[in-house]
Amino acid sequence: MNLVLFHxxxxxELDLDAARKHGTVWVHLPNRHFDxxxxxxxxxxxxxxxxxxxxxxxDAVSVNEHHQTAYGLMPSPIVTASTLARRTKxxxxxxxxxxxxxxxxxxxxxxxxxxxxxxxxGRLVSGFVRGIGAEYHTFGVNPTISHERFHEAHxxxxxxxxxxxxxSFEGKHYNVRYVNLWPRPYQKPHPPIWIPxxxxxxxxxxxxxxxxxxxxLQTFSPVKVVERYLKQYRATAKGHGYDAQDSQLGWAxxxxxxxxxxxxxxxxxxxxxxxxxxxxxxPLEMLLPPGYTSRDSLxxxxxxxxxxxxxxxxxxxxxxxxxxxxxxxxxxxxxEGYWQNMRFGNLLVMCxxxxxxxxxxxxxxxxxxxxxxxxxKQLQ
Amino acid sequence: xxxxxxxxxxxxxxxxxxxxxxxxxxxxxxxASGAPAILPFMEKLAQRFEVLVPEHPGYGLSDxxxxxxxxxxxxxxxxxxxxxxxxxxxxxxxxxxxxxxALEMAVRDTSRLRALVLVSPAGIxxxxxxxxDTFLMPPEELARQLFHDPKFAQARLAEPxxxxxxxxxxxxxxxxxxxxxEPRLHDPHLQKWLHRIDVPVQIIWGDQDRILxxxxxxxxxxxxxxxxxxxxxxxxxxxxxxKSEEFCDLVIRFVQGGA
Numbered sequence: 001m002n003l004v005l006f007h008x009x010x011x012x013e014l015d016l017d018a019a020r021k022h023g024t025v026w027v028h029l030p031n032r033h034f035d036x037x038x039x040x041x042x043x044x045x046x047x048x049x050x051x052x053x054x055x056x057x058x059d060a061v062s063v064n065e066h067h068q069t070a071y072g073l074m075p076s077p078i079v080t081a082s083t084l085a086r087r088t089k090x091x092x093x094x095x096x097x098x099x100x101x102x103x104x105x106x107x108x109x110x111x112x113x114x115x116x117x118x119x120x121x122g123r124l125v126s127g128f129v130r131g132i133g134a135e136y137h138t139f140g141v142n143p144t145i146s147h148e149r150f151h152e153a154h155x156x157x158x159x160x161x162x163x164x165x166x167x168s169f170e171g172k173h174y175n176v177r178y179v180n181l182w183p184r185p186y187q188k189p190h191p192p193i194w195i196p197x198x199x200x201x202x203x204x205x206x207x208x209x210x211x212x213x214x215x216x217l218q219t220f221s222p223v224k225v226v227e228r229y230l231k232q233y234r235a236t237a238k239g240h241g242y243d244a245q246d247s248q249l250g251w252a253x254x255x256x257x258x259x260x261x262x263x264x265x266x267x268x269x270x271x272x273x274x275x276x277x278x279x280x281x282x283p284l285e286m287l288l289p290p291g292y293t294s295r296d297s298l299x300x301x302x303x304x305x306x307x308x309x310x311x312x313x314x315x316x317x318x319x320x321x322x323x324x325x326x327x328x329x330x331x332x333x334x335x336e337g338y339w340q341n342m343r344f345g346n347l348l349v350m351c352x353x354x355x356x357x358x359x360x361x362x363x364x365x366x367x368x369x370x371x372x373x374x375x376x377k378q379l380q
Numbered sequence: 381x382x383x384x385x386x387x388x389x390x391x392x393x394x395x396x397x398x399x400x401x402x403x404x405x406x407x408x409x410x411x412a413s414g415a416p417a418i419l420p421f422m423e424k425l426a427q428r429f430e431v432l433v434p435e436h437p438g439y440g441l442s443d444x445x446x447x448x449x450x451x452x453x454x455x456x457x458x459x460x461x462x463x464x465x466x467x468x469x470x471x472x473x474x475x476x477x478x479x480x481x482a483l484e485m486a487v488r489d490t491s492r493l494r495a496l497v498l499v500s501p502a503g504i505x506x507x508x509x510x511x512x513d514t515f516l517m518p519p520e521e522l523a524r525q526l527f528h529d530p531k532f533a534q535a536r537l538a539e540p541x542x543x544x545x546x547x548x549x550x551x552x553x554x555x556x557x558x559x560x561x562e563p564r565l566h567d568p569h570l571q572k573w574l575h576r577i578d579v580p581v582q583i584i585w586g587d588q589d590r591i592l593x594x595x596x597x598x599x600x601x602x603x604x605x606x607x608x609x610x611x612x613x614x615x616x617x618x619x620x621x622x623k624s625e626e627f628c629d630l631v632i633r634f635v636q637g638g639a
Contacts, residue, residue: 027516137516142561144554285516290557295550302546 001339001379004060004094005053005365006252006348009046009080011070012355013038016278024282025070026134039073045358046073047080049351049365051087056369059377060092060125062348064196065099067131068138071279078112085120093120096196096217096252096348097127101146102139106153106174107181110160114185122186127194127217128154133287144291147202149173161190194346196252199229200297208236208244215346217250220280223321223338226251230342246380250346251338254323254353257367261326267360268325269314275354276322277311284309328371335372339379347376383418383426383433387441390464391457396441398433401426404494404635406471408433409458409478411618412514412556413526414440416548421624428632429471434461436481438555440548451503451559451567455484462492469494471635475620476592477502477560480567487573496581497631500592500617502565504603509595511565515557519549528588528616565592574603581607582634584627586615608634 014025015033022029050061063080066072074080077095084093093116098109117124130150136143152171156179159169165180185191195207196217207214216233218226230249237244254272258264284305288298301308317323324334335347351368352361383400398418406429408415408422415433425431435442437457447453458481462470470493474482479501486496502511514522523533539545560566581604585597594611601609610630612619620627 136561137513140562140564142557144558144561283516283518285518289515289561290550290554295547295554298550299546 001344001376002059002247002250002346003057003373003377004062004092004250004346004348005050005056005058006062006064006094006096006350007046007050007352008064008066008072008350009042009074010275010279010352010354011039011073012042012352012357014070014274014278014355016274016355019070019278024286025279026132026282027068027137027286029070031068033070043073046352047083047087049358049361050080050084052362052365054088054091056365057373058091058369060094061088062094062096062125064096064127065129065131067099067102067135069134078116081116081124082119085116085123088120088123090123092123092125094125094194095127096125096194097129099129099131099135100153100157101149102131102135102141103153106156107160107176107179109153110157110181111183113157113191114161114181114183117185117187117191118183120186122191124185124187124191125194126191127196128157129196130292133289133292134282136289136292137286142291143289145173146292151206158190158193161185194250197229199225200293201232202294204229204233204236208233208240208248210240210242213237213242213244213248215248215250217252217346217348219252219348220254220322226253226321226338227342230344246343246345249342249344250348251342251344252348252350253321255331255349255351255368256323256325256353256356256364257328257331257372258363259327259367261330264326264330265314265318268323268356271354271356271360272314272317272323272325273311273354276317279354281309328367331368332372332375335376336379339376345380383422383431388461388464390461391437391445391447393437393443393445393457395437395443395461396435399430401429401431403429404469404471405429405467406431406473407458407462407467409472409474409481410436410439411476411478412552412560414548414552416440416545419621419624421620421628424624424628425631432465432467434458436478436555438558439552444551444555448555448558451480451484454481454559455488458485459489459492468492471495471497471631473497473499473620473631474501475499476617477556477565479503480560480565480570483570483574483577484567486577486579487570490577490579493579495579495635496577497634498581498583498600498607499620499627500585500589500596501583501600502560502592503567504571504596504599505563505566505568506596506599509593509599511593511596512591514591515553515561525590526617527622528586528614529622532616532618532622571603577604580634582630583607583609584619584630585609585611586617586619586622587611587613588615589617591617 063077256268479498480503
């Protein structure tokens with residue numbers, strides 16, 4: 001199994017009471033709640049944590065993109081990935097992912113990812129996403145054309161990476177007379193493309209298509225949901241006439257390891273619950289603007305509204321498999337069990353979540369890397 | 381006055397259409413919430429006019445055509461609609477998003493129009509005044525913001541929720557986002573061509589409009605100096621619903637007064 005250290009870089013210094021009062025940390029939590037001095041500390045701490053991931057033996061470290069929110073301080077994952085490209089030597093660097101439809105022009109993504117791939121000597125894993133619903137509110141991009149723009153941007157980027165330039169690209173949303181990328185990516189034919197998703201049939205159909213076979217990562221979901229979508233991916237691949245490799249499946253999940261189950265729960269509780277019940281939370285209208293998902297998916301979410309939008313305790317989250325937490329033995333056993341059932345070839349562990357402070361984050365990373373990771377790496 | 385439901389196929393789009401009354405033709409273009417029912421103001425106008433209430437492509441019982449990308453598509457569609465039904469001397473009323481469609485039609489071709497009535501129309505930008513962000517509002521909040529008198533909001537929220545009504549409201553919301561998400565509820569180029577509108581125009585606005593505040597009316601008055609403007613007291617974004625008597629009197633007086 002391929003082990004990836006994933007970071008959201010939340011604004012861990014958040015005034016939680018203010019955030020609770022606003023009901024969400026997305027879109028309209030006033031940015032006076034961001035203190036640049038604390039931000040300076042946090043960015044450098046988080047980058048140190050990711051760099052430490054290499055030393056601890058992770059196969060890859062991962063950043064992602066979110067806008068105008070305390071949930072994650074990486075409006076440009078390019079910036080964080082760039083610093084990692086210089087400060088690490090061995091690990092893969094994953095951008096999971098760049099929000100293609102939010103970009104004014106997809107060629108900028110093609111260029112920046114190619115730069116990081118060349119600078120790092122071919123260590124980039126590119127991820128493509130559509131961005132979260134809230135970001136269509138903040139960016140003004142029309143959510144009803146989100147899918148169209150995503151697919152067209154993807155096509156343009158992959159062609160720019162692989163086809164000899166200059167060539168011309170004609171689309172509905174993007175038209176370029178001269179596509180002629182300098183630099184071309186280091187990896188041949190291009191950096192791997194992974195597709196993180198909260199789970200949708202449309203995304204699975206597209207990612208698993210034989211033309212692409214892109215690894216699909218189910219992010220922060222109850223384990224039953226992870227299982228459903230990963231199995232759906234395999235079934236869809238089968239329908240396409242091939243067997244999906246384990247390496248085409250991944251799961252991104254927050255993890256906390258401590259000396260005992262009780263200690264792990266006690267240490268993680270306030271920070272995980274801040275993550276789940278403050279940082280993640282947003283109203284339905286913000287999460288799913290019109291057209292961001294199919295109307296059938298939207299109706300399903302409306303039905304599950306109480307469950308999805310209510311608070312969750314750490315105990316419930318562990319029960320749901322939304323969070324893997326405990327002693328090294330417990331966490332190892334949990335992942336081994338999940339793996340037996342789902343055979344995901346990529347596990348993305350988020351060792352910092354919500355307000356989890358530096359010392360607990362480091363302890364968590366170290367215990368996971370020392371006591372859990374070696375066993376999981378052998379699973380195949 | 382009884383209205384009957386029919387469908388017409390125009391530009392490949394099966395379009396829901398309710399017709400009632402007799403007299404000169406009057407077409408009502410609904411706003412973002414669609415036109416799911418015949419309302420008292422329609423009944424009253426049907427005593428004087430033949431009232432036609434189509435459902436826009438993308439809304440209600442109408443198809444969602446592939447070609448529907450922006451408000452201009454709807455303007456051309458409705459110009460085809462007038463031609464196809466061979467309507468002449470049409471009094472065209474548009475509410476909110478429907479008012480924007482009416483304006484986009486009228487800057488292109490007024491040959492089948494007799495007069496234009498714009499009810500809190502969208503379509504232009506008013507520096508310093510923002511439309512309410514209806515896309516972030518849950519249904520209860522939207523109902524409260526639409527009306528000045530809370531009893532209208534309560535009545536709307538008391539309407540039975542059926543699987544069909546949920547489907548239609550999601551469909552309407554989708555179409556509105558498609559047309560009006562960004563730039564929000566306007567076309568930056570429309571105002572350059574408003575001078576082309578050469579039929580009488582009556583603008584009607586509720587003084588308590590919290591969706592498109594009165595500041596928009598001030599800009600319209602500057603852009604369309606020949607238009608008549610009327611402000612309805614104690615009405616929100618839908619004065620034709622909240623003050624239907626007063627609204628109909630305004631329309632009838634305007635049309636009779638030589639429009």
